Amino acid sequence: MTAIEQDRARGAADGRREKSTRPSRIFRNPMAKLASLPMIFTALVVFVGGTAWTVFYSFTSSSLLPRTDFVGLAQYERLWTTSRWIVSIKNLAIYGVCSLVLTLVIAFVLAALLDRKIRGEAVFRSIFLYPFALSFIVTGLAWQWILNPDFGLQGLVRGWGWESFSFDPLNNPDIVMFGLLIAGLWQGTGLIMCIMLAGLRGIDDDIWKAARVDGIGTVKTYVRVIIPMMRPVFITALVLIASGIIKLYDLVVAQTNGGPGLASEVPAKYVINYMFQAQNLGQGFAASTMMLLSVVIILIPWAYLEFGGRKQ
Template structure:
């Protein structure tokens, strides 16, 4: 063997060792870089959730204390008509907004998947509402629903004087007006997530569907959609977290009114902690809303992890 060949063979282990050192250094730097986020998550979110749960069993007023009263705060909570209406409103808002966002988000994703011209421009237009502040979104929709300034006034000036469209002024329809504002704000990001899922589908699936003569709409609905479980689950969890913490858009559009027709649990929590100086009751409400959400998200994550593990085993 020539000296040059021997030198190249000897260099291979050295290069491999250097690559391993570089990977270890990269992994170490990645871990160091995530430490601030880990500390923030543990020190702020986890600790605050624990103390919120503890204070919900106390008679804390203006300032938190540790005078435990058992489940008294929870009993008072579920006897409150304002709280019960808030829960019903949240359920109505959540079901309507999630279904509408997922359906229209998928339809927009299918539209964008047609490789249309100016795709980047349309994607920016659809995503722009999500980048806006919820307060600004709420104020815009409040103006649009104003019977003297918005849609109703504009249509009546066109000649349809009997046209009525002011959902925020009616207790029976106010929550659906808030739903429209919420869907407009969140449908764009759902579209982006589902579009990424569509673009990840193997092109061979489309070729096979065309060969079999399956219409395009049936391919999207019955073949491609079931293959996008990961993207759908991600969009669904994002929508759920947005529903639970809905506050800004309601305050901007209706301030919980008319009456308490659009009262939400987040508003109930904030009002009891600040305006009514009843920290114990506010924490009981916060804990009641947080625990089911954490449980649902945990179960969804566990389901996703088990599905991925079964898929890896099958491979």
């Protein structure tokens, strides 16, 4: 090793004498490389290494401690026969679809309304965005209180004299996911609205003028001209919402803690429960690998659209 390096050094020195070649590539701007070490460590060891480690150990029978005792796909078979996991997936699907559609629709409509040169735009924007500054824990606890069946919304309406009124999502397994959805939308739509508003502001004013000269109505201009032009913004929003949905955890812990029963369990919570409470690491690893897989399934088409399309 040292011999080779000496060789190389000598070669470099010879070269310099002859035609002043650059020093060996590895030793060029050493400071930049030194300064990038934390990034390289994070990227390679934590992100790639950590993920690979988890995937690797998902094929073992690790329980209390990680063990290299391979059991093939047994953890996955068990995972997909565990009703709690199945319920988690179904819940996330319901929450995900609703959240995706409603966030996009609400955020775009609000952004479009704010873009109509209205008075008090800054005030409205602050109102719609402030929940985003709050944690999911705070969000979940606040909505848990508002949806409290005795003192919250239901109690209020019943107090008005409508005795049979029933809106108790946090204790009704059928609609508990919508209880979470109300809180999730409250917290997250503001951000997407801001992104959409920025997108709308980025549209050339002349396009609006051209549409007016052409006699296209406002709504039709949005639908036929503006929304197609905002495709990249919508895709960004989609990726953001989707990656947020998969990570859904804190909100559930705070608002329902997975209840009533298992009715609002979600995959992320499954992983953490099995890894850190049930001491069944293998299940946790298998479940988190499934989460990783779902992200890959979402990301690949997006990356393809975003970066594959650009080359043409």
